Amino acid sequence: MTDPILRVQGFHSGYDGVPVIHGIDLEVAEGELVAIVGANGAGKTTTMRTIAGLMHPFKGCVLFEGEDISRKKAHETNRMGISYVPEGRRLFPKLTIEENLELGAFTKTDREEIERNLEQVFDLFPKLFDRRSQIAETLSGGEQQMVAIARGLMSNPRLLLLDELSLGLMPSLVEKVMEAVVSINRSGVTILLVEQMVQEALEIADRGYVLQTGRIVQQGTARELLDSPEVRKAYMGM
C-alpha cells in the first residue's frame, strides 16, 4: 500500500493506565472504506477515541498523512482533517438539526466555508434540509444517526471515523445508514468505521480488521473476512 492516509503502529491504549488495546497495527489508504469489527467490549470505541485525540496511546503511534498525531488533541486532529462521529450519536437534543450541523464545523471560522459545507451536507441528505428547523430530540433514531454523520461531515474531513452507527437501529434503518456511508465514501471521503454488526459492515467495506479483546486477530479484504469460517462462526451465527 502506498502512503496510507492513516497508519496506526504498535498502538496501546486504555483507561487510567489500564490497557485495553494491546498493540495493534492498521492502515487505511486514501479513498478506502475500512471496517474494524468485533464484539461489544473488544476495544473499538477506545481505538477510535485514541485515533481522534480524545485520549492518547500509552505506546505506539498514529500517523495521519505521515504526521505523528498521537499527542494531538481532538480539536487539532479535527482541524487537520479527521472527524469522529461518536458512538450513541451525541446530538444536542434541544437544538435544531441545522444548529447541530453547525456545531460540527466548530473548528472552522470562515463563514463562507461553513455555508458551503452545509450546502454539501444538505445535498447528500436532502431530507435533513427539509427538516432543518426540527428539534433533534424529536427525530427517530435513524434520522438522528443521519444528523450525527452529517455533523461529522461539516468539518469537510478527509478521514471520517464512524463509531457503531447501527447502535439501537432497526435492520432496515441500518441498511439505510450503511448506504449513506457508501455514498459518502464514493464522494471521496476516506472512512474508517467500527461495528458490532459484522456482516453489515463488511458488506460495504473494502477491507476489514477483526478486533478481539484489544488485539487484531484477523484481517483481509472484506470478501475474505465474509467468507472466513472463523468470522462466520464467531460473528454471524453460521
Ligand SMILES: Nc1ncnc2c1ncn2[C@@H]1O[C@H](COP(=O)(O)OP(=O)(O)O)[C@@H](O)[C@H]1O
Ligand atoms: N471510560 C472507561 N473507563 C474504564 N474502562 C473503560 C471505559 N470505557 C471502556 N472501558 C473498557 O474498555 C474495554 C473496551 O471498551 P470499548 O472500547 O468501549 O469497546 P467496544 O467499543 O468494542 O464495545 C471494555 O472492557 C470496557 O469496559
Ligand SMILES: [Mg+2]
Ligand atoms: Mg463501542
